[in-house]
Amino acid sequence: MTLFKKLMDKINGDFREKDIISLDQFTQKDIKILFSQVPKMRTIALKAMPSKIIAGKIVVILFYEPSSRTFGSFSTAIKQIGGQTVEILNPQQFSSVVKGETFEDTIRVFEAYSDAIILRHPERGTAAAASDAAKCVPIINAGDGVGEHPTQALLDLYTIYEKFKRLDNLNVLVAGDMLNGRTVHSLTRGLALYPKNTVYLLSPDDLRLSRKDYSNFIGRGVKLVEINSENDIPKNAHVWYWTRVQKERFKNIKDYEKLKNKFVVSQKFLEKYAGKNTILMHPLPRVGEILTEVDNDPRAVYLRSQIRNGLYVRMALLALVLER
Ligand code: NCD
Numbered sequence: 001m002t003l004f005k006k007l008m009d010k011i012n013g014d015f016r017e018k019d020i021i022s023l024d025q026f027t028q029k030d031i032k033i034l035f036s037q038v039p040k041m042r043t044i045a046l047k048a049m050p051s052k053i054i055a056g057k058i059v060v061i062l063f064y065e066p067s068s069r070t071f072g073s074f075s076t077a078i079k080q081i082g083g084q085t086v087e088i089l090n091p092q093q094f095s096s097v098v099k100g101e102t103f104e105d106t107i108r109v110f111e112a113y114s115d116a117i118i119l120r121h122p123e124r125g126t127a128a129a130a131s132d133a134a135k136c137v138p139i140i141n142a143g144d145g146v147g148e149h150p151t152q153a154l155l156d157l158y159t160i161y162e163k164f165k166r167l168d169n170l171n172v173l174v175a176g177d178m179l180n181g182r183t184v185h186s187l188t189r190g191l192a193l194y195p196k197n198t199v200y201l202l203s204p205d206d207l208r209l210s211r212k213d214y215s216n217f218i219g220r221g222v223k224l225v226e227i228n229s230e231n232d233i234p235k236n237a238h239v240w241y242w243t244r245v246q247k248e249r250f251k252n253i254k255d256y257e258k259l260k261n262k263f264v265v266s267q268k269f270l271e272k273y274a275g276k277n278t279i280l281m282h283p284l285p286r287v288g289e290i291l292t293e294v295d296n297d298p299r300a301v302y303l304r305s306q307i308r309n310g311l312y313v314r315m316a317l318l319a320l321v322l323e324r
Helices: 028-046 069-080 103-113 126-133 150-164 182-191 211-218 253-259 267-273 305-322
Strands: 058-063 084-089 116-121 139-144 171-175 198-202 223-227 239-242 279-281
Touching: 028 069, 028 150, 028 305, 058 069, 058 103, 069 084, 069 116, 069 139, 069 150, 069 305, 084 103, 103 116, 103 126, 116 126, 116 305, 126 139, 139 150, 139 305, 150 182, 150 279, 150 305, 171 182, 182 198, 182 211, 211 223
Parallel strands: 058 084, 058 116, 116 139, 171 198, 171 239, 198 223, 239 279
Antiparallel strands: none
């Protein structure tokens, strides 16, 4: 167990004991360091090679929101590199949160048992708040409400890099819920780190980026093009990144029903608007916005490399943060 004060903020080439809260902490160089570790992690996972990279370390996975991939891949990643997990799912129901314990106290308690805390929470800013509360261990943001989902963006960037061997000069179409989609918010930050990327944002007007996020992103130099019709999809985009409309963020279910599945990828839609080399990504879960008939198309990577890269990239990240 760690007893020293953790380091915060920018990665700056050194991941050890750092919180991972936002893509804003990363530079191109940091991402390169992370990606350089991924092939080794893939070998460990695929060959079932015993690995002791973080042997003796215990990681708490504290998830206030449902999850399949993020939870499953983090839990697997920790074990693949020799660590152990304490998994607290739904603490609102199964921990002292029920009795009224504050968020900060909960974090302070779990840091006393562990070497890192992986946190998912429905409110934006909670990963940063946890980082303030925790005195000794790194916090890894596994999704803070509509805020960010940095490890998802890292695996998304890796998936794009694997295909195109670069992360600059790309046309990326992001579709679905720009307003509430934390994966979109982190991915756009990531793409903005590299020159000459254009991100087309396809959504109904009511689900456009907040104006605050919009001006924040264009201030970084990335070109953003907001569109609301499939007819404006650029020809031969390198990447399509589809997302679901985030039902749980709506106060009124009728508003959700009105806005969901405005843009559905069928085989016909893909043939009409995508290029031959476009890759089709989705952070999942999908709830109707990509039809299953598309799953066997070689361009569809959401159930293939994107999922597997989630495991390898999280292994690499945890190894860099927790390695002795
Ligand atoms: C995403 C999330 O939780 O933000 N899921 C995931 O982690 N792969 C996307 C979503 O729920 O729509």
